[in-house]
Amino acid sequence: MKRLSRISSLATTWGRRVLTFAALTVFVAVSVPAADVKPAEAGGKPVIDAHADELLRRMGDYLAQAQFFSVNAEIWQDVQLASGQIVQAGRTVDLQVRRPNRLHAEVRSTRRNRGLYYDGKSITLLNRVQNFYGSIPAPAGLDEALDVACERFGITMPLEDLIVSDPYQNAIHKAVSGTDLGPVTVLGVPCEHLAFSQGMVDWQIWLEAGASPVPKKIVITYKDEDGAPQYTAIFSNWDFETKLPDFLFNFEPPSGAAKISVAEIKVENQAQKGGGK
Amino acid sequence: MTMNLATAGLRRGIWIGFLVLLAAGPLGYAQRQESRGAEIPRASAPPRAPMQRQPAVVDRSNHGSIRHVDTHVAQRPVEAPRVVEMPHDGIDQHAHVITHHDVDADIGGQRFWHSFVFGARIHGLRPGYFQLTVNGLPYFCDDGIYYQQVGDDYQEVYPPVGADVQELPDGAIEVDAGNVVYYYAGGAFYVQQDGGYVIVPAPIGVIVPELPPGAVPTSVGGWVAYQFNGTYYQPQFVNGVTQYVTISP
Numbered sequence: 066m067k068r069l070s071r072i073s074s075l076a077t078t079w080g081r082r083v084l085t086f087a088a089l090t091v092f093v094a095v096s097v098p099a100a101d102v103k104p105a106e107a108g109g110k111p112v113i114d115a116h117a118d119e120l121l122r123r124m125g126d127y128l129a130q131a132q133f134f135s136v137n138a139e140i141w142q143d144v145q146l147a148s149g150q151i152v153q154a155g156r157t158v159d160l161q162v163r164r165p166n167r168l169h170a171e172v173r174s175t176r177r178n179r180g181l182y183y184d185g186k187s188i189t190l191l192n193r194v195q196n197f198y199g200s201i202p203a204p205a206g207l208d209e210a211l212d213v214a215c216e217r218f219g220i221t222m223p224l225e226d227l228i229v230s231d232p233y234q235n236a237i238h239k240a241v242s243g244t245d246l247g248p249v250t251v252l253g254v255p256c257e258h259l260a261f262s263q264g265m266v267d268w269q270i271w272l273e274a275g276a277s278p279v280p281k282k283i284v285i286t287y288k289d290e291d292g293a294p295q296y297t298a299i300f301s302n303w304d305f306e307t308k309l310p311d312f313l314f315n316f317e318p319p320s321g322a323a324k325i326s327v328a329e330i331k332v333e334n335q336a337q338k339g340g341g342k
Numbered sequence: 343m344t345m346n347l348a349t350a351g352l353r354r355g356i357w358i359g360f361l362v363l364l365a366a367g368p369l370g371y372a373q374r375q376e377s378r379g380a381e382i383p384r385a386s387a388p389p390r391a392p393m394q395r396q397p398a399v400v401d402r403s404n405h406g407s408i409r410h411v412d413t414h415v416a417q418r419p420v421e422a423p424r425v426v427e428m429p430h431d432g433i434d435q436h437a438h439v440i441t442h443h444d445v446d447a448d449i450g451g452q453r454f455w456h457s458f459v460f461g462a463r464i465h466g467l468r469p470g471y472f473q474l475t476v477n478g479l480p481y482f483c484d485d486g487i488y489y490q491q492v493g494d495d496y497q498e499v500y501p502p503v504g505a506d507v508q509e510l511p512d513g514a515i516e517v518d519a520g521n522v523v524y525y526y527a528g529g530a531f532y533v534q535q536d537g538g539y540v541i542v543p544a545p546i547g548v549i550v551p552e553l554p555p556g557a558v559p560t561s562v563g564g565w566v567a568y569q570f571n572g573t574y575y576q577p578q579f580v581n582g583v584t585q586y587v588t589i590s591p
Contacts, residue, residue, distance in 0.1 A: 142405055177583065192584045197566075199579045215413055220582035221404035235409050266411050285406065296405040323566040327579040328549075328587075 113243040117259045120245065121270070124278045125233025133163040135304045136279075138224060143294030151292045158223045158298075165230070166205055167314040170223050181222060182316040183207070188214055189316040190327065198318055199327040206230070219330045224298065227280065236270075239263040248274065251281040252299070265289035279303045404581060453513040455486030455528030458555040463495040476502040486511025486528040500571040501530030505541045519548045529554025529570045544573040549580055549587045562591045 128134070138158040145151050156174035161167075166185035172178070180191035188210060189200040201218055203210040208229050214220040222228065229235045237243070246258040249271065256271040271282040285296045318324075402411075471484040482489040482496060488505065489496035514527035525532040525539065531548075532539040553575055557568035567576045567589065575586040 140406065179583075181582075190579050190582060192579075195577070195584060197577055197579075197584055211409065214582075215404075215407070215410040218582070219404070219580065221407045221410055223406065225406075225410070226408045229409060239408075263408075264412075266408070268408060285408065285411075287402065287405065290402065294405070298406070325566065325577045325579065325584070330581075 111241045111243075113237070113240060113261075114245050117243045117245040117261075118237065120257055120259060120272055120278065121237060121243070122233045124270075124272050124280060125231060125236065127278050128227055128232045129230060131164070131305050133161075133167075133305070133309045135159070135161045135302070135307065135309065136224075136227075136300055137302045138298045138300050140223075141295075141297040141299075143292065143296070145291055145294065149291075151294065160224055160228075161309050161313055162207075162228050163309045163314065164207065166207055166210070167309070167311075168207060168210075168222065168228060169314050172223055180316075181220075182314055183210055183222075184311075184314045184316070188220070190220070191316065191319070191322070193319075196319060196322045197325045198316070198322050199325050200316070201327050217329055218327055220327075226283075236261070236268075252301075254281055256281050277303070277305075451513075453486070453511070453527070454484070455511050455513075456555050458487050458498055458528050460498060460500065460556055462498045463492065464489075464498075465495055467496055472507075474505060474507070476505045481505065483507060486514070486530070501528060501541050503541050503543050505530075506535075506538055507532075507540075508538050510539055515551060517548055517550060519545060524548065526550050529557070529573075544571075544588055546588050546590050549578070549585050550575070551585050553586055562589065567591075 140156050141153050144154050159171040161169045168183035170181040178193040182189045187200045188203045191198045211225045240261040240263045243261040249258045251271045255274040260269045265288050267286040269284045272278045273281050283298045490499050510525050511527040514525040517524040517526050530541045554570040557570040560569050567574045574589050574591050576589045
């Protein structure tokens with residue numbers, strides 16, 4: 066009986082070993098990531114998932130090859146109040162772009178209503194609520210004009226990452242990691258959800274599935290700011306068919322409008338000058 | 343009998359192990375598929391670079407750009423208290439231009455002092471007002487609006503320079519002029535002093551996000567400006583939005 070018990074115990078021990086081996090196999094299978102997605106190491110080579118990179122490049126090429134387009138966007142931006150509370154502020158953007166050197170945007174919110182015009186020679190801002198306008202000279206290309214507006218005058222043109230001549234390179238060149246989170250729907254539209262990280266910023270982009278791989282949504286998270294605020298843009302009415310004539314981009318002061326100056330930002334006030342390109 | 347029992351124990355262990363392995367197969371496969379972007383729901387987080395959090399709080403003038411995410415970024419130490427000094431002439435008029443975002447929320451909601459009307463009279467003050475004396479004259483103050491008694495009424499007057507109050511008006515806007523921090527409310531500029539706040543003459547060359555209530559349109563050197571209590575405010579586009587710089591006509 067004693068022998069019987071020992072043999073039975075031995076058999077159970079072998080069974081347990083097999084069970085332990087199986088459990089370890091499960092653990093390894095689940096916890097070890099696949100070879101093509103590794104966490105980026107500090108200072109190491111960026112780790113961009115090949116599929117995410119391919120989808121982003123497809124979007125960038127699609128926008129870069131469009132000679133003109135218009136789109137509407139709803140923007141939601143986290144803002145920290147003096148009390149420390151974080152709230153969301155909303156606005157809409159109606160954007161019209163004609164490559165290589167035309168841009169018109171209308172930005173509307175409850176208290177503000179602004180027009181931005183770029184005609185290849187100057188950028189003009191129009192405060193429609195108080196009827197003020199101001200102009201700055203600008204270079205002859207969209208990329209350079211966007212840089213002058215931001216770096217010298219602190220004017221970040223709305224949705225500029227989609228306006229630049231090479232949206233793919235503009236977006237990817239500082240990314241340290243990127244992944245494809247798979248298919249989802251945004252406002253009922255099938256999209257592919259991509260997530261990227263670069264320095265102090267994480268950003269996500271939802272690209273429409275199908276023949277027109279335009280962005281449906283973008284989220285930028287500022288990890289180095291209090292409360293890690295987010296900027297969200299949701300796009301609608303992409304239009305690559307309707308032609309955009311010159312008059313849309315040429316500014317004419319409305320009746321009674323007063324010209325005011327556009328303040329230039331001192332270089333000393335910048336922690337990093339022009340580091341974004 | 344002995345062998346049967348031993349074999350039964352071994353078989354039971356092997357079967358359980360086999361079943362566990364069978365269950366593990368799809369899990370591992372799903373995990374690999376996720377990383378390749380297959381068309382199945384994904385639960386894993388994207389690979390992340392190591393967090394490089396710095397001992398600083400960051401302010402950006404504008405959000406919404408990857409291209410210029412590092413442009414016009416200001417950092418200040420998290421724990422370092424602001425140095426408060428009395429105002430002097432050396433104001434850097436652009437030192438604080440990055441503080442106001444291109445959104446509605448930063449210009450705040452309606453405050454009591456937004457309702458200021460110079461010379462308006464009321465018959466009684468709201469509970470919570472307090473009395474103070476400035477340059478030997480008696481005043482009453484209610485959340486950023488100052489009054490002087492006229493008969494049985496209280497008349498709204500410009501904020502008196504030298505007024506010393508314990509608390510700032512609700513919604514006072516911090517204006518960082520580089521070496522001086524002002525708090526701006528109802529057309530008055532306050533500085534911190536001895537545990538309270540004192541109204542100082544309006545500094546020239548600072549930028550505020552909104553006009554004082556009731557500022558009157560005028561012209562200075564052919565440019566549009568607004569006047570309030572002897573101070574002129576000239577509109578400018580700063581960071582793409584309209585703000586107002588105090589000028590000397």
